[in-house]
Amino acid sequence: MAARGRLERLLAAPTPFSKDDGSADPAVVAALAEQDLPHHEYLDRLLAALTASRLIVPVAAHAVGGPTQLRLGEAASAVPVHEPHTADAAQDAAELAVRLDDGHLALPVFTSAAAVAAWRADVRPVPVTPQRAAQVACAQTDQLWVLDAGTRDLRLPRPAVVALAGGEEWIPSWRNEPVQAEVASQLGAVKGVTGVAFAPGEQAELRVFIRVDASAGTPAVAAALEQCQYVMVNPAWGEFIDTVELCPVPA
Structure with missing residues (x-):
């Protein structure tokens, strides 16, 4: 019943x-x-x-x-x-x-x-x-x-x-300035990184251009890029960025 x-x-x-x-x-x-x-x-x-x-x-x-x-x-x-x-x-x-x-x-x-x-x-x-x-x-x-x-x-x-x-508007990371500012801040703190820029990704959601000082040699550049990858795999980005393409740009 x-x-x-x-x-x-x-x-x-x-x-x-x-x-x-x-x-x-x-x-x-x-x-x-x-x-x-x-x-x-x-x-x-x-x-x-x-x-x-x-x-x-x-x-x-x-x-x-x-x-x-x-x-x-x-x-x-x-x-x-x-x-x-x-x-x-x-x-x-x-x-x-x-x-x-x-x-x-x-x-x-x-x-x-x-x-x-x-x-x-x-x-x-x-x-x-x-x-x-x-x-x-x-x-x-x-x-x-x-x-x-x-x-x-x-x-x-x-x-x-x-x-x-959550009833909120989705702001994609390619036009989310506060998210980009935080990403730039964390990547900019990596030794050897001299600049960060953003664009929509072709396959991933966000493309991140990282300018790296090449004057210290290849091992230093590789170490900087490895640290940048470590920054971007932080799960904290999951609610703001879906997928990322890292694009190194030697200085």
């Missing part, structure tokens, strides 16, 4: 997605189509469109006992353990987390019900707010989304997911 009453309350509760037909948001489709843009501009526009829309997450017929951690491109073969769903579709979706090629765990999020079906036929699509999907990704995966797993397999920047989870 208690379970029946709970179900009735859930069915009676208002939902912002009552008229959602599972189609992709036209604004998101348009942003995805702008692949001729530089990578950083493409991601900037895509994230803006996604956060203003809704996302679809996959929910298994029965919640499984733990993250399946499928790698991208893998098909599900194990029979899931039958356990009751929570009242939170995004939290249930975390049980279907995807293991990326770099080993990180990401929440699969989709632009449409058709994209979910193309990934796995044994799950159902459930619309959720981007903020809730971000909160679950931060709590139960490595603070990452993978968009349209199985077709696009697009990994979205961790700092964008973290910012959205």
Whole structure:
């Protein structure tokens, strides 16, 4: 009786997605189509469109006992353990987390019900707010989304997911002056570094140019660059910078 009453309350509760037909948001489709843009501009526009829309997450017929951690491109073969769903579709979706090629765990999020079906036929699509999907990704995966797993397999920047989870605007590191100032300060303290500059990365999120004094010889330059790499692998940067390209510039 208690379970029946709970179900009735859930069915009676208002939902912002009552008229959602599972189609992709036209604004998101348009942003995805702008692949001729530089990578950083493409991601900037895509994230803006996604956060203003809704996302679809996959929910298994029965919640499984733990993250399946499928790698991208893998098909599900194990029979899931039958356990009751929570009242939170995004939290249930975390049980279907995807293991990326770099080993990180990401929440699969989709632009449409058709994209979910193309990934796995044994799950159902459930619309959720981007903020809730971000909160679950931060709590139960490595603070990452993978968009349209199985077709696009697009990994979205961790700092964008973290910012959205907290209800904040994502400011990419390539135009985040306070973050750049702190990075420059720490790298500038390394012996031999005489200048630091920034630009959007081509593959990584941020490109960091480091001017190194070459007058002390190759071993000194190598030691300076090693120390710069040590500075940039600090986990404290994780919520502000997703990936970095270090580009030494001999002085």
